[in-house]
Amino acid sequence: MEWTLNLAEATDYDTVYELVSEFHATENIQLASPVRASAVRALLGNDILGNIWLINGDGACAGYIALGIGFSLEFGGRDAFIDELYLRAPYRAQGGGRFAIESVIQFATRRGIKALHLEVERGKTNARRLYASCGLIAREDYVLMSADLPSAD
DSSP: OOEEEEEOOGGGHHHHHHHHHHHHHHTTOOOOHHHHHHHHHHHHTOTTTEEEEEEEETTEEEEEEEEEEEEETTTTEEEEEEEEEEEOGGGTTSSHHHHHHHHHHHHHHHTTOOEEEEOOOTTOHHHHHHHHHTTOOOOTTOOOOOOOOOOOO
């Protein structure tokens, strides 16, 4: 399969929103539709926050990868988080995930990003193997902790 990665723009909103909704349904991520819509629009419209790319397999829309950009004292500068990676079922296990991750690593390197992170469920061994083979290592001494903060508005 021939893979391409295209930076999503505001005009790709409908496609990206559909893919994000599919991913959230498969992962049982509970997020109200208006909140999801706002988040997609925010990331599509501001590359300071990060980027979303559409993953295409043989010219068909196969999925997406989302990158959020931050800053880390520990890593000495800007860091980034692969927030979501999703491939539709017919496109899985065909190299698209590897292609997307490696492309995002190259992008991040060109942008001067010092570290790249992602979160994966412990039980998803195939995904963990893929990420490790792309150079992402588990930081077993650390635990990701999150707080869902109330809206400021």
